[in-house]
Amino acid sequence: MRASDRAYASLLDEIQRGILPPGTVLGEVEQATRLGVSRTPLREALGRLAADGLVAQQSARVTVVTDVDAGDIRELFEVRRALEETAARLAAERGDAGAFAELADAFARAGLDGGQDALDDYYALISLFDAQLDAAVANDYLTAALRTVRTHLVRVRRLARDNPPRLAASVAEHRLIAAAIAHRDADLAAHATHVHLHNALANILTAVEGASTGSATDRPQKGAA
Known part of the structure; x- marks a missing residue:
C-alpha cells in the first residue's frame, strides 16, 4: 500500500470513529510524524479527505476536520x-x-x-x-x-x-x-x-x-x- 493510501485510510478511520472529532486541526508535521509518512503523501491524503468533504483547508497550512450539523x-x-x-x-x-x-x-x-x-x-x-x-x-x-x-x-x-x-x-x-x-x-x-x-x-x-x-x-x- 502506498504511503498516501495508508495515511488516507488511517485518517479516514479516525475521523469516522470520532477519534479526530470536528474542529480538530491536522498539522502536517504532527500528522506526518504520527502516521510515519513524509509530508508529500500526507498532503495527498489530506487532499483526498478534502475532496470527500471530511476536512477543510482554512489556510495554506491549517486543515481541520469538518463539522456535521x-x-x-x-x-x-x-x-x-x-x-x-x-x-x-x-x-x-x-x-x-x-x-x-x-x-x-x-x-x-x-x-x-x-x-x-x-x-x-x-x-x-x-x-x-x-x-x-x-x-x-x-x-x-x-x-x-x-x-x-x-x-x-x-x-x-x-x-x-x-x-x-x-x-x-x-x-x-x-x-x-x-x-x-x-x-x-x-x-x-x-x-x-x-x-x-x-x-x-x-x-x-x-x-x-x-x-x-x-x-x-x-x-x-x-x-x-
Whole structure:
C-alpha cells in the first residue's frame, strides 16, 4: 500500500470513529510524524479527505476536520434517499434472490443484546448488505455515488448507537428490504427503503438537536453564578 493510501485510510478511520472529532486541526508535521509518512503523501491524503468533504483547508497550512450539523445531515439524506431507493428497485430486478433471502434470514436472527460485539456484528451485516446491493445494481456510476454517501454516513450513524429501540427497528427494516428484493418486489423494496431512511433521519436529527440543546443548557448563562 502506498504511503498516501495508508495515511488516507488511517485518517479516514479516525475521523469516522470520532477519534479526530470536528474542529480538530491536522498539522502536517504532527500528522506526518504520527502516521510515519513524509509530508508529500500526507498532503495527498489530506487532499483526498478534502475532496470527500471530511476536512477543510482554512489556510495554506491549517486543515481541520469538518463539522456535521443538522443541515448537512438533511442534505446527505436527500441524496441517500434518491440513490438507495433506486438501488433497491434495481436490485429487486437484477439481484441474486437467494443471496438477499439469506440476508433477510440473517437480519431476522440478528440480536443486539450482546453489547459492543453484537453491535459490531450488526454493522458488519449492514456492510454485507451494502456490498450485495452494489453487486446487484451493477452500475458503476450509482455505486460510486453510494460509496461517497456511505463515507459520510459512518460518522452520522454513530449518533444513533445509543438508541437501542431505534437499532432494533432498523434491523426489522433491513430485513423487510432484503426480503422484498428476494421476492422481486421492486415497489415494496423502494417503499421499505423510503420508510427506513425516514425513520433513520428523524432519529439522528433528534439526537443531534438533543445534544445541541444539552450543550447550550450546560453553558453558564449571562449573569448566572
